[in-house]
Amino acid sequence: MSSGDVWILGIHMTKFGKHPDQTTVELAAEAALGALADANVHMKDMGILAAGNLMGGGGMGQQLQKAIGQTGIPVYNVANACATGATALRTAVMAIKAGECDYGLAVGVEKLAGAGLLAGGSRKAESDTWTPAGPYGAVAPIDGRIGTETMPGVFAQIGMEYGHKYGGTSFDLFAKISEKNHAHSTLNPKAAYQKRFTLDEIKNDVMIAYPNTRPMCSANCDGAAAAVVVSDAKLRTLDPDQRRRAIKISASVLTSDPWEEACQILPNVNTLTRNAAKQAYEQAGVGPEDLDLVELHDCFATAELVHYDNLMLCPEGGAVDFFNSGATWRDGSIPVNVSGGLESKGHPIAATGIANIWEVCTHLRGEGGDRQIEGATVGLAHVIGLGSACGVHILEKAGV
Amino acid sequence: MAQVPFVDYLVLGDDPHLTAHECTACGARYFDRRLACASCEGREFRTAAVATSGEVRAFTIVSLAAPGIPVPFVAAVIDCDGTSVRANIVNVPPDADHVALGMKVRLTTFPVGTDSAGTEAVVFGFEPA
Ligand SMILES: [Zn+2]
Numbered sequence: 376m377s378s379g380d381v382w383i384l385g386i387h388m389t390k391f392g393k394h395p396d397q398t399t400v401e402l403a404a405e406a407a408l409g410a411l412a413d414a415n416v417h418m419k420d421m422g423i424l425a426a427g428n429l430m431g432g433g434g435m436g437q438q439l440q441k442a443i444g445q446t447g448i449p450v451y452n453v454a455n456a457c458a459t460g461a462t463a464l465r466t467a468v469m470a471i472k473a474g475e476c477d478y479g480l481a482v483g484v485e486k487l488a489g490a491g492l493l494a495g496g497s498r499k500a501e502s503d504t505w506t507p508a509g510p511y512g513a514v515a516p517i518d519g520r521i522g523t524e525t526m527p528g529v530f531a532q533i534g535m536e537y538g539h540k541y542g543g544t545s546f547d548l549f550a551k552i553s554e555k556n557h558a559h560s561t562l563n564p565k566a567a568y569q570k571r572f573t574l575d576e577i578k579n580d581v582m583i584a585y586p587n588t589r590p591m592c593s594a595n596c597d598g599a600a601a602a603v604v605v606s607d608a609k610l611r612t613l614d615p616d617q618r619r620r621a622i623k624i625s626a627s628v629l630t631s632d633p634w635e636e637a638c639q640i641l642p643n644v645n646t647l648t649r650n651a652a653k654q655a656y657e658q659a660g661v662g663p664e665d666l667d668l669v670e671l672h673d674c675f676a677t678a679e680l681v682h683y684d685n686l687m688l689c690p691e692g693g694a695v696d697f698f699n700s701g702a703t704w705r706d707g708s709i710p711v712n713v714s715g716g717l718e719s720k721g722h723p724i725a726a727t728g729i730a731n732i733w734e735v736c737t738h739l740r741g742e743g744g745d746r747q748i749e750g751a752t753v754g755l756a757h758v759i760g761l762g763s764a765c766g767v768h769i770l771e772k773a774g775v
Numbered sequence: 776m777a778q779v780p781f782v783d784y785l786v787l788g789d790d791p792h793l794t795a796h797e798c799t800a801c802g803a804r805y806f807d808r809r810l811a812c813a814s815c816e817g818r819e820f821r822t823a824a825v826a827t828s829g830e831v832r833a834f835t836i837v838s839l840a841a842p843g844i845p846v847p848f849v850a851a852v853i854d855c856d857g858t859s860v861r862a863n864i865v866n867v868p869p870d871a872d873h874v875a876l877g878m879k880v881r882l883t884t885f886p887v888g889t890d891s892a893g894t895e896a897v898v899f900g901f902e903p904a
Binding site for chain 1: 779780781782784803804805806814831832833834835837840844847848850851857860861862871876877888891894899
């Protein structure tokens with residue numbers, strides 16, 4: 376009897392870093408072929424392809440098909456900022472849940488190495504006389520004149536806002552979060568950077584937007600990740616080896632930001648994450664205390680802190696104490712970002728929301744090598760795309 | 776000298792202040808042009824004056840910005856008596872010793888440049904109160 380669950384049958388991520396000799400499509404193909412091989416299935420088995428890519432010019436799904444298999448199936452090219460990968464996965468999951476197909480392939484890919492600062496608005500002055508234009512009637516670009524729209528600056532304020540609300544934050548605290556993730560990265564050969572930093576090195580590095588120095592910001596890099604998902608009914612017909620390594624998607628949730636005072640002044644990444652987490656825990660029938668590991672969206676060190684709270688890993692307002700207890704180090708009670716996180720593993724935007732699922736699946740399968748979290752059976756993967764979109768997936772080692 | 780506000784929600788003159796589009800149904804406030812209220816879907820707005828003093832709810836000191844923007848500068852969210860405002864904090868050294876969460880600030884205005892017709896654009900910021 377089928378449960379209606381959807382499973383990850385195969386999953387792959389490329390090494391994150393610099394891939395100057397591969398095109399974006401080739402990187403996507405490497406990830407997709409890796410996931411198909413891991414699942415021991417073929418493109419001709421797939422009933423849907425969902426593809427995410429923001430910087431490659433559009434139509435990534437069809438370009439990928441032309442590289443690895445044009446079977447005529449529906450393609451959904453999706454874009455949801457940094458939550459694009461999770462959105463692609465969720466699209467494939469929905470198609471299976473809707474009963475439209477038994478197999479789906481989700482891919483996320485980006486080439487970002489050397490992209491520099493991903494700044495906010497930079498509207499050029501169009502005339503040599505001040506002319507009000509746009510929804511604010513502005514005579515010149517607002518970014519930098521009236522606050523900041525740069526990502527490091529926005530997420531810095533999000534961390535500082537948490538400090539204003541609950542107290543206890545400091546430059547040191549945020550730097551220590553980064554120290555943890557860089558330390559974790561030394562065990563991850565797929566990370567873009569595997570360098571351990573001392574606290575002083577982190578604090579004395581180039582300041583980008585206080586309190587975020589360069590190592591406290593996500594690393595722009597190239598990379599791709601892909602997953603093959605399968606219906607419960609189909610999985611039950613497959614070989615024991617395929618069934619044994621299948622990972623159950625116990626929750627797949629996507630939310631956007633509901634209106635609140637101030638949300639159009641400084642993006643509120645908290646409420647939609649909390650909403651997604653609540654739905655995910657309810658869908659999965661597990662609580663935060665059941666999680667063996669969490670990969671959360673540490674696009675900046677300041678962001679990681681607020682998501683401890685938003686994902687309810689700690690009591691409301693308790694994220695500082697929770698971090699200071701050591702809970703989120705790999706030997707703590709809820710290891711967070713044992714991959715090294717976006718700060719060191721890297722953040723090829725559209726790949727991130729599948730790569731974090733790969734990390735969790737790898738531990739649940741017991742295939743984590745040196746960085747294996749022993750005995751892991753339940754994990755959570757979280758991404759935020761500013762604007763905003765939040766994806767939360769809860770994954771379980773189950774087996775049928 | 777002729778002056779123009781940097782944005783249309785800045786009112787210049789003897790008593791410089793910001794104005795918001797306030798939803799007549801639910802009171803939600805917006806600084807941009809609106810077709811509808813994102814909170815309640817209301818379609819009617821009135822102009823509301825925003826308090827000119829408040830406290831810093833969040834800030835960052837931006838050291839890397841788009842070309843042409845002087846750095847470092849302090850970007851912040853100011854709670855102006857219940858209405859949140861995005862602005863730079865000015866007239867204070869841009870470092871963590873001189874800017875603090877919860878700091879009391881007040882609106883100020885200053886010129887940012889003059890165009891070919893001799894018109895001066897005036898922007899707002901907040902300074903320590
Ligand atoms: Zn309203």
